[in-house]
Amino acid sequence: AWxxxxxxxxxxxxxxxHTSSEERCSTCHQRHQFDPRVARRAEQCKTCHWGKDxxxxxxxxxxxxxxVYQVNKWKPEQFDFSKKLSDADYVGPTCQYCHMRGGxxxxxxxxxxxxxxxxxxxxxxxPIWNEKRDRWVSVCDDCHSPxxxxxxxxxxxxxxxxxxxxxxxxxxxxxDLLVDGVLGPMPKDLCPDxxxxxxxxxxxxxxxxxxxxxxxxxxxxEFRMSNCTDVERLCFESVGYFQTYIYKGxxxxxxxxxxxxxxxxxxxxxxxxVKQNASRARxxxxxEKKVGITWQPEEFWKTGEWLDELTGPYIVKNHPGKxxxxxxxxxxxxxxxxxxAE
Numbered sequence: 001a002w003x004x005x006x007x008x009x010x011x012x013x014x015x016x017x018h019t020s021s022e023e024r025c026s027t028c029h030q031r032h033q034f035d036p037r038v039a040r041r042a043e044q045c046k047t048c049h050w051g052k053d054x055x056x057x058x059x060x061x062x063x064x065x066x067x068v069y070q071v072n073k074w075k076p077e078q079f080d081f082s083k084k085l086s087d088a089d090y091v092g093p094t095c096q097y098c099h100m101r102g103g104x105x106x107x108x109x110x111x112x113x114x115x116x117x118x119x120x121x122x123x124x125x126x127p128i129w130n131e132k133r134d135r136w137v138s139v140c141d142d143c144h145s146p147x148x149x150x151x152x153x154x155x156x157x158x159x160x161x162x163x164x165x166x167x168x169x170x171x172x173x174x175x176d177l178l179v180d181g182v183l184g185p186m187p188k189d190l191c192p193d194x195x196x197x198x199x200x201x202x203x204x205x206x207x208x209x210x211x212x213x214x215x216x217x218x219x220x221x222e223f224r225m226s227n228c229t230d231v232e233r234l235c236f237e238s239v240g241y242f243q244t245y246i247y248k249g250x251x252x253x254x255x256x257x258x259x260x261x262x263x264x265x266x267x268x269x270x271x272x273x274v275k276q277n278a279s280r281a282r283x284x285x286x287x288e289k290k291v292g293i294t295w296q297p298e299e300f301w302k303t304g305e306w307l308d309e310l311t312g313p314y315i316v317k318n319h320p321g322k323x324x325x326x327x328x329x330x331x332x333x334x335x336x337x338x339x340x341a342e
Contacts, residue, residue: 118247
């Protein structure tokens with residue numbers, strides 16, 4: 001969605017992986033070599049699987065498994081990449097060994113619970129996830145005991161649960177500001193989002209309904225990374241960056257990454273910043289009311305040289321009354337306008 005919203009030059013990193021590289025054999029096997037021994041090395045994943053909101057490589061690289069790999073990867077007796085993954089005699093796991101065990105190319109198959117890279121709140125112990133969790137443990141017990149593997153999985157669950165507490169508290173502060181009319185500019189005052197609508201950016205998963213949030217019942221907002229209040233941006237970064245650090249760090253045995261490297265400590269910091277912003281906004285609103293100031297959002301929230309290049313304004317200008325969902329007959333993954341979950 002963020003790539004669709006912006007001019008092509010603004011999201012080169014998105015389009016490189018999600019169009020030119022995604023699901024192509026040569027991305028991992030390398031066009032001029034196509035050697036399985038090359039594709040089995042962890043570095044092949046590094047081009048795409050790193051960065052603020054999908055911190056896989058960093059979590060693996062500085063975790064225990066990654067360190068074992070880095071110091072031994074040039075020793076054939078420790079890492080024999082000529083062997084198939086199912087027959088691998090590795091001294092430590094690579095990305096491929098765990099996620100593509102036996103040569104299986106559906107990488108998510110060997111995840112734990114795939115919920116938007118750790119950003120979505122889910123009951124991680126629900127029966128629906130049992131098969132994936134058992135499969136995850138079955139990979140770990142190639143080298144560890146099943147009990148050890150399940151203890152690590154429980155530690156991951158606990159870390160994600162604690163992150164969810166900060167997630168909800170951070171968003172609740174922002175929600176209260178919006179409902180009380182203190183959060184400005186409001187959705188109607190902004191340039192339309194990438195879908196061509198004026199919905200609150202944190203109206204996610206259709207669990208915020210009412211006129212204050214914009215949109216109809218059941219419609220979901222879209223995360224705004226730009227042109228929004230600082231409070232909303234901090235909420236996005238807390239979940240989109242720091243909470244994923246926690247999830248990825250714990251899943252890859254990188255506990256410091258989940259804690260110190262802007263994981264749980266980062267969520268702490270952003271929660272404090274959101275509260276500080278909210279406190280200032282409420283005090284300022286009280287003063288403005290007392291002296292009779294009625295603030296009108298500046299025009300730069302609605303239009304500008306860069307803002308006018310975004311998808312939302314284009315839809316509003318060229319297809320009045322339509323949204324991107326009206327213009328896509330089969331929206332597929334774009335269709336976030338779903339009814340609230342039961």
